[in-house]
Amino acid sequence: MSDMIVEERVSSLESTLQGFITSTDGILSRMEQDTADFKMRTENMLERIMLRMDRDTSASRIRTDTIVERMEYNMENFTTKLNHTISEMKQDTDNLKVSLDKTIGEMNKDSQKMKQDSENLKVSLDKTIGEMKKDTEKINKDMNKKWGELANKMGTVVEDIVAPNISGIARKYFGIERFEDFSIRYNRRNRVNPDKIKEFDVIAVSKDAFIVNETKATARESYVDEFVQLLNEEIYTYFPEHRDKQLIPIFSCLHIPENIKNRLTKEKIYAMAMGADNMDILNFDQIHKSVESF
16 A cells, blocks of 8 residues: 555656646746847847947938038138238238337437437527526626615715704704814724724714714614724724714614614614604604713
8 A cells, every 4th residue: 555655656746747847848938939039129129229320320420521521621711811810910010110110210310319409408508507697697796786886876865965964953952053174975094093994974073072973875783783883992093183072973864763763772872864854863862861860
């Protein structure tokens, strides 16, 4: 009985194995068929792809060739135009260089001419300035001479006005009726230093008085200083013979400012100027008050 079981089992295994082999053969057969189909489809697809690529490549090659041809044409035109432009630029540069050389040459000539003109102008200016300087010096000399003449004339005019009034002033303020000596523009040699000679505008001498008049066209502090120095230091070196007489100093001018009058009063010098109608002493009372108070 066990042998039968074994045989049945063997028979069953053989059947199963046969079925498996049969099934496997079918599967392999289908796989081969599927593989063949896949290969065929793949080859067909590759052929279509290659055909399409060939068509695309041809079209691309044609477009590329066209583009290259256009680029070559444009490049030739560009090169031609560039060469033409370079040629024109070179010609323009040459023309510009010629023009610049000409302009520089003209500028050099103009510069030399300007330099020469400048030198000529400088010489002319120096000459003109020299002549103007000489003319100015001559004008100054002439003006100084004329001013001096005018000043002298004004001085003599004032002296001519002052001198006739001395007698009246002497009588009115100092009680002098008659002069023993009356001199106008009197030149006197210094008795101490004979080399010195001074002109005195008016010298009037009476028995007891000695009038010294200094006349100026313009009243100035410096003139007062000089008159004060003369009275304090030198008057008796010119007139030693009148040392014992009353000295009456008078400073005369057509107009005497207040500050000059005050200075004269301080120095005990009578200030004589033009009054309402005639020449008059301006500070007689002030001097006599100060003398009396002293």
